[in-house]
Amino acid sequence: ICLLYNIAFSSLKGVNLTAAKERGQLIFLEGLKSCLDFMFGEEEQSGQSSPFQFLSEGASDLRALFDFVRTSLTPSSSDSWKGPVLLVDDLSVLLSLGAAPVAVLDFIHYCRVVVCSQLKGNIVVLVHSNEDSEDEENELVVNSLCHHSDLILWVEGLATGFCKDVHGQIKIIRRVSLELMVEKDLVQIYQYKIQDKNVTFFARGLSAAVL
Numbered sequence: 001i002c003l004l005y006n007i008a009f010s011s012l013k014g015v016n017l018t019a020a021k022e023r024g025q026l027i028f029l030e031g032l033k034s035c036l037d038f039m040f041g042e043e044e045q046s047g048q049s050s051p052f053q054f055l056s057e058g059a060s061d062l063r064a065l066f067d068f069v070r071t072s073l074t075p076s077s078s079d080s081w082k083g084p085v086l087l088v089d090d091l092s093v094l095l096s097l098g099a100a101p102v103a104v105l106d107f108i109h110y111c112r113v114v115v116c117s118q119l120k121g122n123i124v125v126l127v128h129s130n131e132d133s134e135d136e137e138n139e140l141v142v143n144s145l146c147h148h149s150d151l152i153l154w155v156e157g158l159a160t161g162f163c164k165d166v167h168g169q170i171k172i173i174r175r176v177s178l179e180l181m182v183e184k185d186l187v188q189i190y191q192y193k194i195q196d197k198n199v200t201f202f203a204r205g206l207s208a209a210v211l
Contacts, residue, residue, distance in 0.1 A: 090126035
């Protein structure tokens with residue numbers, strides 16, 4: 001099940017969201033369209049309730065959005081999800097729409113209960129962060145997600161600035177401290193270059209352009 005956007009996935013090689021939807025492997029909620037439909041009353045005219053009810057309810061309750069996730073993943077008598085994955089791209093948008101940080105964190109918490117604990121699946125969430133950010137609400141959400149995540153992919157630009165052949169670096173943080181009671185997490189750092197329909201990763205300083 002995928003919430004909000006699909007532009008990031010539709011550009012990747014070998015990823016066909018349309019085919020996945022037709023096979024019943026993907027349930028997609030187009031956040032921007034759903035928000036507009038709700039604000040202009042088109043969903044009310046069709047008799048369907050909107051997952052974005054919070055836009056008219058003081059932005060304090062994301063229960064309708066959670067109900068959409070739970071209902072979409074509820075197995076029927078003839079079929080069931082095996083190891084489902086919930087993709088939220090991106091969570092920061094909910095804050096921009098006026099949702100309170102506590103409501104966003106509650107939403108993720110209940111999604112984890114259903115997807116991870118009950119259905120033995122996984123949740124992948126995209127958020128934006130900046131060391132110099134003054135958005136305290138967004139940083140609260142980011143820090144909380146990092147604290148409860150098993151795996152963190154931190155993508156950032158190069159500290160040295162723009163480079164034609166190296167577009168940035170990704171830090172992979174495996175939270176082994178959550179399970180093995182060790183003091184430090186496992187951290188790996190790679191650099192990357194974005195191509196038309198692919199991304200190339202390599203160890204720092206080992207770009208083909210450099211070698």
